[in-house]
Amino acid sequence: MADIEKIPQEQIDHICGNAINDAKRFSIELKFDDESIAKLEMLLGRINEFIKQNNVPGEIVSKMAVTYGVYLGETMLRCYAAEHGYGWEVINGEPVLYKDDANKIMPVTKVHKRLSRDITENVYNFYNVGKDVVNGTFEKKVNEAE
Numbered sequence: 264m265a266d267i268e269k270i271p272q273e274q275i276d277h278i279c280g281n282a283i284n285d286a287k288r289f290s291i292e293l294k295f296d297d298e299s300i301a302k303l304e305m306l307l308g309r310i311n312e313f314i315k316q317n318n319v320p321g322e323i324v325s326k327m328a329v330t331y332g333v334y335l336g337e338t339m340l341r342c343y344a345a346e347h348g349y350g351w352e353v354i355n356g357e358p359v360l361y362k363d364d365a366n367k368i369m370p371v372t373k374v375h376k377r378l379s380r381d382i383t384e385n386v387y388n389f390y391n392v393g394k395d396v397v398n399g400t401f402e403k404k405v406n407e408a409e
Contacts, residue, residue, distance in 0.1 A: 270351040270358055275337055282334035295338045297390075303335060304387040307377045314378060324378050329358065331378075332371030335386055336360050339370065339393050347397040368393055 283293045291306050293299040314324060336358065340349060344360055349368065352361035360368035376384040 268353045270353055272351075275333060275351055275358075278330055278333040279337050282330045285330065293334065295341050297342065300335065300338060300390045301387050303331065304377075304385055307331060307374065307386060308382065311378055311380075325375065328371055328375035328378055332374035333358055335374060335390065336368065336370035339368065339390060343394050344368065344397050349397065366397075368396070 279295075286293045286302070286306055289306055289309065291302050293302060310327065313319070336351070339360060340351070348362045349360045349366070350362075352359055354361065354367070357369065358371055360370065370386075370389070373384065373386055373389045377386050
């Protein structure tokens with residue numbers, strides 16, 4: 264069984280504040296809404312290019328992933344996931360949006376992939392798919408698309 268522990272909201276708020284302040288350095292305003300996730304995707308794309316060009320160490324990339332991943336997850340919670348029973352937990356050392364063992368969303372992992380890979384790891388799409396998953400409409404949309 265996974266090692267699960269709660270994360271204090273003060274810690275989440277502090278990490279999100281770091282993400283918001285970092286984004287301001289790029290003239291990007293993040294406000295915990297859908298539009299901000301589109302801006303976050305743009306910012307992560309710019310950071311991804313910088314990482315590729317400057318051979319940024321993995322430890323630094325991981326720290327950035329936590330900062331921006333927690334912001335992404337907190338926006339998901341505030342906009343739709345909390346009302347469906349999700350909350351922050353640390354599972355095996357990683358902040359995760361957790362409802363139960365079958366329902367987990369891993370925004371830090373997604374941001375890490377976006378920073379280390381490419382545009383196919385789009386966090387805006389992840390955010391929108393997350394809405395469908397927590398609303399229970401994802402499977403229906405997939406079936407309709409087939």
